[in-house]
Amino acid sequence: MGGNSPCASCKLLRRRCTKDCIFAPFFPSDEPHKFAMVHKVFGASNVSKMLQELPLHQRADAVSSLVYEANARMRDPVYGCVGAISYLQNQVSQLQMQLAVAQAEILCIQMQQEPALPEPQMDADDKSFVVHNELSSMAQFMNHPSTSNVPQEALKREYPWT
Incomplete structure (x- = not known):
């Protein structure tokens, strides 16, 4: 200078x-x-x-x-920006799963509103049971503990975008 x-x-x-x-x-x-x-x-x-x-x-x-x-x-002296990246990747995964659940719910609603076809199909209770089981499986997957070694709660406190 x-x-x-x-x-x-x-x-x-x-x-x-x-x-x-x-x-x-x-x-x-x-x-x-x-x-x-x-x-x-x-x-x-x-x-x-x-x-x-x-x-x-x-x-x-x-x-x-x-x-x-x-x-x-x-x-974060231990993880640095890798901790932030890991947190954001985990958040993206959770949001993708929520999107999949929402799309499944939309599909379920659309299937329930379709007019009955002459061919034998599942009744509404069977459809509801299948969709409910699918949604339960997705919800269990979403709540499955992360395989990341980064403590997520600590990251939520450290980074302003959480």
Whole structure:
């Protein structure tokens, strides 16, 4: 940066910010919390080495990833962003199962409203029994404990989107 205000990393590290500072484009002085988290989790030296090894056009994405991972590690030191991903995948699976149950219920309602055909078919009680058994099986599957090792209740407390 080299101008009036040093970048957030040079401020935190208490050093002079030069015009070729590798951190300056990614950690502006008005966002010191970003570098503070990344520094605490990865260390300034490691981040500097990572950025130097990358082509210029990939550095901004790398910094975004480092900030995201550092934030996740600060919230959950054990699982980091993997915990958040696992939680979201579990949530998607549950929502897919709920969608399947809703579609089955719609199908059941549509079948009950169809006019009777001349061929022998199941009566309404038989249809209701079959659909009820299917829905019970789906509900048991939905309530089956997750195979994930990530404690779901802990994730619900840690992540704002839960």
